[in-house]
Amino acid sequence: MEKNLAVLIDADNAQPSIVEGLLSEIAKYGTASVKRAYGDWTGPELKGWKETLLHYSIQPVQQFGYTRGKNATDSALIIDAMDLLYTERFSGFCLVSSDSDFTRLAARIRESGLTVFGFGEKKTPMPFVAACDKFIYVEVLRSDDEEGEEGSRRSAKELKSDTRLVSLLRKAVEASSDDSGWASLGAVGSNIVKQFPDFDARNYGYKKLGELVSATELFEVAQRGDGKAIYVRDKRRK
Template sequence: MATKSSHSNQQKHLAVLVDADNAQASIVEALFEEIAKYGIASVKRMYGDWTGPQLGGWKKLMLEHSIQPIQQFAYTKGKNATDSSLIIDAMDLLYTRRFDGFCLVSSDSDFTRLAGRLREEGMTVYGFGEEKTPKPFVAACDKFIYTEILRSQDVAESAVQGEKAQAGPSEEAGKQPTAPSSSRPAKVPVEFIAKILDDIAEEDGWAPLAMLGTTISKLRPAFDSRLYGHTKLSGLIRSQAKYFDLETRGASPTGGAVLYVRNKNRTSDHQAR
């Protein structure tokens, strides 16, 4: 039997549990693409009352993505039996010790304690929900991804494909995918990033970009560069050249470049002393 330590250097094995009552079927493609960044979706289950018409949009998608539907009848009106079923399954899966993490797909704060309990057992918890998701559930996860980001990616990709179909080869060259006009990037939290840099930087003011990203995620699980119009943290930092310096140094053990970032204001403060 494989233990957690035996595959620690491999991709993480994840259990994906979807609250169909509180998730949109339109995100499913982008959802599993996003989950693939963090590991392998070894278990995919979706909970809801499949006898009613309200979950009709999910039925075809479940077959396409090999998601196991879990039937939960609404025994009492106004009571959410789906939540209880998902929580019980999550604990059963936890005690098999076959997983490295869980993906909880819901905008319901009822899963806040579940997320916390899973983390107490050393699991990594990835949350997926709409921007209306209550903050306690967001904070209880290691990483929280707003599904509006996933939907906007799908819209942007569809728009790009449509443009390619209409444009000739010469027109396609040099064109970059753009976000849908309806999605306006949020204001970059420069002061928040600068404060973290001041805390983690070496004496010379520089800090590895990877360390910055890890620290930000610990403090704000919902932080995502895509909210600010950038696919990666490095792009976000480059866009704020007025406040931060970014440079490449040497190479990582895997052969890739190592990026370092510095708070310009902190540098000027030290020089003034």
């Protein structure tokens, strides 16, 4: 069943240039039934958002900054998120911000059994990242249009020298494997994301996990069945 998603954007903390890639990414996980962007739309800082809001049918939510130095936008977004949560109409939430103030909100939504997808820049504090089921860095959403995958793609040598990545992949494959050492790629991906919500093959310049695993040259890769399911095995198991 298709997930019904609420997309809540902290416009004070996000750029309109990410929206096209953002909504394309969200479409992989479900239907964006609610799309709202929060900010003080009377100020000059958000004037670049107008065309984007209209083009993608995103509802702007006005929030005046009552006190200097206090972010009223965060409070408005959190209150709306809780109101939407209590309607019980949604399967998940997409929180778009690089602000750690939404850490508790993400945790609270997950406590209700809903999925939380976070979207923010690579500067996003780790507590907010860890509070989400999956966190996508918006830099990879821009890459297709701006610099392309090839520009940031790491070589096999670079991947092998990344001890954290190698350890992560090997442990995930081992945890998901059968007695012969073969593991479904889907199970491997799920295992990794449960531990590290911000893991994404695109962070290394590859569009898919299978491409990243193959590029390391550390694993055997095979396709099985009519659906061409991908399985991987650590070459050290040979």
